[in-house]
Amino acid sequence: MTRAFVGLGSNLGDREATILRALGGLQTEDGVRVVRVSTLRETDPVGYQDQPRFLNGVVELETELSPRTLLVRLLEIERALGRTRGSDQPPLGPRTIDLDLLLYGGATVTEAGLQVPHPRMHERRFVLEPLAELAPEVVIPGHGSVESVLAELESNR
Numbered sequence: 664m665t666r667a668f669v670g671l672g673s674n675l676g677d678r679e680a681t682i683l684r685a686l687g688g689l690q691t692e693d694g695v696r697v698v699r700v701s702t703l704r705e706t707d708p709v710g711y712q713d714q715p716r717f718l719n720g721v722v723e724l725e726t727e728l729s730p731r732t733l734l735v736r737l738l739e740i741e742r743a744l745g746r747t748r749g750s751d752q753p754p755l756g757p758r759t760i761d762l763d764l765l766l767y768g769g770a771t772v773t774e775a776g777l778q779v780p781h782p783r784m785h786e787r788r789f790v791l792e793p794l795a796e797l798a799p800e801v802v803i804p805g806h807g808s809v810e811s812v813l814a815e816l817e818s819n820r
Contacts, residue, residue: 701793
């Protein structure tokens with residue numbers, strides 16, 4: 664089993680209910696065990712500003728799935744919960760649900776459509792704060808521990 668972390672986000676509809684449904688979908692996946700879920704936090708949008716505030720958190724998983732298979736499952740859960748992706752959607756725009764594979768053990772993966780660690784997680788407080796709640800000691804490959812990356816982000820405010 665590999666320890667993985669997935670970012671959770673929603674800013675359309677009943678955000679908390681949608682996140683809870685996404686967690687339910689993860690709990691029923693073969694080869695996936697939900698270990699812990701961070702506190703959900705209300706956050707301002709990043710990038711595209713003309714949208715509602717987000718509810719964000721992180722879930723810790725243990726999984727037998729490969730990073731690619733886990734990503735496919737995350738995308739399937741997103742689609743089942745009404746997430747649409749496409750060129751007609753604004754980058755970083757509103758969404759019913761967002762499930763981002765943040766970390767997969769200590770692995771670094773660079774494949775078409777899949778990059779682990781998530782390429783911008785070290786810049787995003789809305790990811791680092793809930794991740795630090797669950798696992799401050801976990802190392803983001805190429806950046807250091809979650810705790811140290813978050814402290815550096817705080818000092819550069």
